[in-house]
Amino acid sequence: MDVALTTRLIGTGPRAAAEAADHLRAGGLIAFPTETVYGLGADAANAGAVARLYQAKGRPAFNPLIAHVVDLAAARDRAVFNPDAMRLAEAFWPGPLTLVLPKTRACDVTALATAGLDSVAIRVPRHPFAHAMLRAFGGAVVAPSANRSGHVSPTTAAHVLADLDSRINLIVDGGGVDVGVESTIVACLDTPTLLRPGGVARETIEAVLGHPLAIATSDSERPRAPGMLTSHYAPRALVRLDAITVAPREALLAFGPPLAGRPRAMLNLSPSGDLVEAAAHLFGHLRQLDADGAATIAVMPIPHYGLGEAINDRLRRAAA
Numbered sequence: 001m002d003v004a005l006t007t008r009l010i011g012t013g014p015r016a017a018a019e020a021a022d023h024l025r026a027g028g029l030i031a032f033p034t035e036t037v038y039g040l041g042a043d044a045a046n047a048g049a050v051a052r053l054y055q056a057k058g059r060p061a062f063n064p065l066i067a068h069v070v071d072l073a074a075a076r077d078r079a080v081f082n083p084d085a086m087r088l089a090e091a092f093w094p095g096p097l098t099l100v101l102p103k104t105r106a107c108d109v110t111a112l113a114t115a116g117l118d119s120v121a122i123r124v125p126r127h128p129f130a131h132a133m134l135r136a137f138g139g140a141v142v143a144p145s146a147n148r149s150g151h152v153s154p155t156t157a158a159h160v161l162a163d164l165d166s167r168i169n170l171i172v173d174g175g176g177v178d179v180g181v182e183s184t185i186v187a188c189l190d191t192p193t194l195l196r197p198g199g200v201a202r203e204t205i206e207a208v209l210g211h212p213l214a215i216a217t218s219d220s221e222r223p224r225a226p227g228m229l230t231s232h233y234a235p236r237a238l239v240r241l242d243a244i245t246v247a248p249r250e251a252l253l254a255f256g257p258p259l260a261g262r263p264r265a266m267l268n269l270s271p272s273g274d275l276v277e278a279a280a281h282l283f284g285h286l287r288q289l290d291a292d293g294a295a296t297i298a299v300m301p302i303p304h305y306g307l308g309e310a311i312n313d314r315l316r317r318a319a320a
């Protein structure tokens, strides 16, 4: 299923940021140094590129990703900052803090990268190369750690190469990283809540806020393991999986040649049966069919290999 790519390894020379930005514009995948760990970047606004990113990591689960932006202004285009969020951004950006915030209406981070949630995780990295690349690219870059799923986060370009050679377009070798653990994640949706400990100590954050952080409880937002969340996008409609027929009062989420019948609404994840294309459309199509108002969304069977495994995982959660 996977297409072998030629992975170029370059240093952080004067042309590196422009070359990385070119790959991002073309929908490519690039590994780059940040101050925490190496990230695997894709254009946050390009659903196809984000789908390929999940595929490159292997055993994909469509966990929501962090959008990396060049500065606070770029972050405010995409996320709504309450006073606590402003205080934290001013104190810790650029740096190893990620804020989970409500998306703005104009937010261009594709629904696949936010796992269909109304919130977006956003951070301004302080690594000089990451900063130069974001400046050269001009948009948001989603980047999970640049390792195969289930492996530890990479802190050198050699770690990245060992995991992702021939699965991504470019690795930018910036030497060793500074922090070595991932960013601290704080949600500022209502009460500021620690979602993941990381590169900024909790005490330091609490000193800026002037009060303790809430800790997410295990059955709500708290990641069960790094990168795993139990919260997920839930449609209002009933979701009926593995549909082999469709009724006129139902909406149909098709995959490949659609079922016979006249559903009240129909969107196709991939008319040609391509799982990468299907992943790119998953959350957007679900939302659109849900908004159409059908009581039930019938979903055609999705094969259970490649990105199909993650698509089926998300569909099962949506149906639960």
Ligand code: TXA
Binding pocket: 034, 036, 037, 038, 039, 040, 063, 064, 065, 066, 096, 098, 100, 114, 117, 119, 120, 121, 143, 144, 145, 146, 181, 182, 183, 184, 185, 195, 196, 221, 223, 226, 227, 228, 229
């Ligand atoms: O240091 C870092 O943060 C690195 C570098 C590359 O920047 N990135 C990183 O990304 O660690 P990743 O994908 O491994 O972790 C993203 C975390 C996941 O635990 C995910 O569940 C959480 O962010 N997350 C993303 N969006 C979220 C949202 N809307 N609500 C709650 N959690 C979210």
Ligand code: MG
Binding pocket: 144, 145, 153, 226, 227
């Ligand atoms: Mg990770």
